Structure formats: C-alpha cells, structure tokens
Amino acid sequence: xxxxxxxxxxxxxxxxxxxxxAVNTLSAKLVVLNSxxxxxxxxxxxxxxxxxxxxxxxxxFGTTGSGAxxxxxxxxxxxxxxxxxxxxxxxxxxxxxxxxxIFNIYGNLDAQKPNNSxxxxxxxGSSTSQLNVYGIxxxxxxxxxxxxxxxIVVPLPVDLISFNVNKLGNATAKLDFATAxxxxxxxxxxxxxTNGVYWTNIGFVQGNGNANHIINYSFTTSLAGINSPVVxxxxxxxxxxxxxEYSAIRTIRLNNAAAKVxxxxxxxxxxxxxxSLEGIAAGETATxxxxxxxxxxxISAKQIAEEGNFSLDxxxxxxxxxxxxxxxxxxxxxxxxxxxxx
Numbered sequence: 001x002x003x004x005x006x007x008x009x010x011x012x013x014x015x016x017x018x019x020x021x022a023v024n025t026l027s028a029k030l031v032v033l034n035s036x037x038x039x040x041x042x043x044x045x046x047x048x049x050x051x052x053x054x055x056x057x058x059x060x061f062g063t064t065g066s067g068a069x070x071x072x073x074x075x076x077x078x079x080x081x082x083x084x085x086x087x088x089x090x091x092x093x094x095x096x097x098x099x100x101x102i103f104n105i106y107g108n109l110d111a112q113k114p115n116n117s118x119x120x121x122x123x124x125g126s127s128t129s130q131l132n133v134y135g136i137x138x139x140x141x142x143x144x145x146x147x148x149x150x151x152i153v154v155p156l157p158v159d160l161i162s163f164n165v166n167k168l169g170n171a172t173a174k175l176d177f178a179t180a181x182x183x184x185x186x187x188x189x190x191x192x193x194t195n196g197v198y199w200t201n202i203g204f205v206q207g208n209g210n211a212n213h214i215i216n217y218s219f220t221t222s223l224a225g226i227n228s229p230v231v232x233x234x235x236x237x238x239x240x241x242x243x244x245e246y247s248a249i250r251t252i253r254l255n256n257a258a259a260k261v262x263x264x265x266x267x268x269x270x271x272x273x274x275x276s277l278e279g280i281a282a283g284e285t286a287t288x289x290x291x292x293x294x295x296x297x298x299i300s301a302k303q304i305a306e307e308g309n310f311s312l313d314x315x316x317x318x319x320x321x322x323x324x325x326x327x328x329x330x331x332x333x334x335x336x337x338x339x340x341x342x
Contacts, residue, residue: 028055028080033093034063038074052079054106054210059083061114062091068121073097073129080210081107084120084141092120099126106183106210109133109150111141124148134183158185158207158237158245161214165233165250167223173252175219175233182211189236189244190219194228196249207237229254230284264326268340269316276311277328277335286330288312290339293323316341 029046045052052058058079062069069091082105084093092114097103109131111120120141122131132151143150159181168174175190185207191199205217223231231254235247263276275288290299298319303312324339 028057030057030059031079032059033071034061034069036070036072038072039077040075052077054078054104055080057081057083057107059086060093060095061086061089061112062093063089065091066116068092068094068118070094070096073101073103076102078104078106078210081105082109084109084111084122085114087112087114089114090116092116092118094121094123095131096123097125097129097131100128101125102130102132105131105133107134109141113140122150158182160235160237160247163235163247163250165252167252167254168220170254171223173221173223173231173233175221175235175250176216177218177235177247178214178216179208179211180214182208182215184239184241185209185211186238186240188217189238190221191234191236192221193232193234194226194230196232199232199234201236209240223254226254264337264339267338268342270342271317272313272315273326273339274311274313275326275328277305284330286310286328288314289327289329290314290319291325291327293325298324 029044029052031042031044031052033042040051042052043050045056047053047056056079058071058081060069060071060083071094073095082095084095085091086093093111095103114120121144122141123144124131127148129148130151158179161178161180163175163177165173165175177188179185186209187207188205189201190203190205192202193199202221203219205219208215230251232249232251234249236244237247238244263274265274265276267273277286285302285304288301288303289297291297299314299316301312301314303310319341321341324341326337326339328335
C-alpha cells in the first residue's frame with residue numbers, strides 16, 4: 001500500500017475512534033456518485049441545494065466502463081463517511097482536492113479494491129489541500145503526490161468552549177453553552193442539584209452530530225419549589241454510541257432561600273450542645289460563635305458544609321451558667337439563636 005498516514009491529536013484527555021455502529025440519525029443520506037462531478041454540483045445531499053453535509057455518506061465508484069470516477073472537491077466540504085471504489089465494480093473512485101480546499105470525513109474512509117485491481121487515488125492540488133479523517137482509515141488507496149498525506153485525527157467528541165447559568169428574575173434559570181467542535185454528538189442531558197452531590201436530570205438538548213464550527217445552545221428551567229440557597233447545574237454530553245462526559249459545575253444563588261439554624265440541642269444545656277444548620281451551600285464555610293450577653297465571643301469554631309447542611313458539637317464545660325447567643329455566619333447566612341447554660 002502506498003498510502004502515508006499522519007496521526008494528529010486534537011485532544012489529550014479522550015481518544016475516540018468512530019465506528020460504523022455509531023450512526024448519526026440526523027437526516028443522513030447516502031450519496032452515490034457513478035460519474036465525474038464536483039462537490040458543489042451534487043444535488044442529492046442533505047445540505048442547502050442538495051450539497052452533502054456532515055450527516056451524509058458518500059460513495060464514489062463506477063459500474064460500467066474503465067478508469068476512475070473522480071470527485072473534485074472545489075469548495076471546503078464535509079461528510080460522515082467516504083467510500084472509494086467497490087469490490088464488485090470495475091472502476092475506481094478517486095478524489096481530487098483543489099488547492100486550499102479542506103475535506104473533512106467525520107467517520108470512516110473506506111477504500112475498496114475494485115475488480116480491476118487498481119488503486120483508488122487521493123490527489124492533492126497543492127500543499128494547502130487537506131483530507132482529514134476522524135474515524136477508521138480504509139486500506140486500498142494511494143496518495144498523489146506521495147509526499148502529501150491523509151491526516152487521521154483523533155478528536156475529543158465535543159469541545160465545550162463556554163457554559164454559563166443566569167437567573168431570569170427569581171423564577172427562571174437560563175443555561176447558555178457553546179461548542180466549537182462536535183463528533184458523534186447526540187446531545188446534552190441537563191442535570192440539577194441542590195447540594196452538589198445528588199443530581200436530577202431535568203431536560204435534554206439535542207446536539208448536532210458532527211460539526212466543526214461554533215454552535216450556541218440554551219436551556220431554560222423553572223426555579224419554582226426550590227428552597228436551597230444555591231442551585232447547581234451541569235451538562236452530561238452523550239454520544240450516539242452511549243459514551244458520555246460531564247461538564248464543569250455552575251451555580252446560582254436564590255434570594256428567597258435563606259439558610260437557617262435548624263436546632264440547638266439540648267437547650268438548656270450543661271456540658272455539650274449540638275448546633276444544626278440547614279440550607280447552606282455545599283462546600284461553604286460557616287463560623288459558629290457563642291457570645292455572652294455583652295457581645296463577647298467565648299467560643300468559636302468553623303465548619304464546612306458537605307451536603308447543604310451540617311451539625312457541630314460544642315463543649316460548654318468552661319462556660320458559666322447563664323444566657324448566651326449562638327451566632328452562625330457564612331456567605332449565605334447570618335443567624336442568631338438563644339442558648340441557656342445550666
């Protein structure tokens with residue numbers, strides 16, 4: 001085989017090869033080309049005017065005669081897969097990529113040996129011509145000139161370049177996010193949590209399958225019935241083959257959901273008291289202070305909330321009998337409660 005392959009990596013964290021089983025269901029068409037044509041003159045694809053797009057499978061081969069059937073890439077082009085030649089047919093399938101043009105194949109390049117045993121050919125019009133394959137590379141083709149190579153690229157399925165959550169008043173939250181690159185992307189599950197630990201799926205945003213340009217998405221959800229002072233959101237990006245990846249977590253703070261002291265027990269207390277707080281954001285640090293009636297702090301401690309609430313035991317052995325004030329303060333709460341020491 002005369003083909004030269006160059007492997008490049010567009011992402012470090014995740015390696016993904018697409019397979020024929022990872023089918024994109026977004027209005028895909030099979031475009032069969034049995035005679036010479038240019039990409040811009042094709043009328044049987046899924047794009048505007050019938051020009052193929054990233055959802056379409058392209059086949060190039062000849063059923064009668066001899067020689068090659070040639071597809072000329074005269075504009076930047078993209079397809080889901082490309083088949084050159086066919087085992088049972090007499091003519092090869094060739095691709096000519098004009099100078100400065102880029103042809104992206106988001107799935108497989110399948111080059112088959114026709115019954116005349118000749119090679120299928122990828123011809124580069126200049127050093128600025130590119131053929132990028134984001135899936136499994138077939139076997140039976142050659143490049144011309146042989147110094148030019150087909151790039152076999154291993155991309156991250158989805159490049160999420162932004163993700164923000166904002167309140168629309170006090171009743172609605174809006175999620176805005178954008179991708180710069182998508183391969184095999186079924187879409188995004190939107191998940192919500194009130195403590196950053198337990199998550200609920202609240203909706204789905206359909207992806208665009210394959211794309212190499214910026215795509216903006218948005219999702220709006222009600223905040224009704226949420227009592228937590230902080231609400232957490234994340235995206236679960238799901239491929240057509242079932243693989244998934246989580247985004248970073250975003251939060252918003254609600255004005256109508258104040259944290260509060262749930263209990264001080266026992267009260268009155270002798271040796272020990274347990275202070276419980278609810279409604280605080282997970283990961284938030286609270287300072288618990290016990291003050292005498294003159295406002296002097298006699299006991300102070302800090303606690304980090306793990307799941308939106310916490311309990312803290314305080315030793316009272318060194319306190320004299322009397323009345324005290326328990327103050328709890330954090331970024332979301334400043335609450336006081338009375339304590340009696342026996």
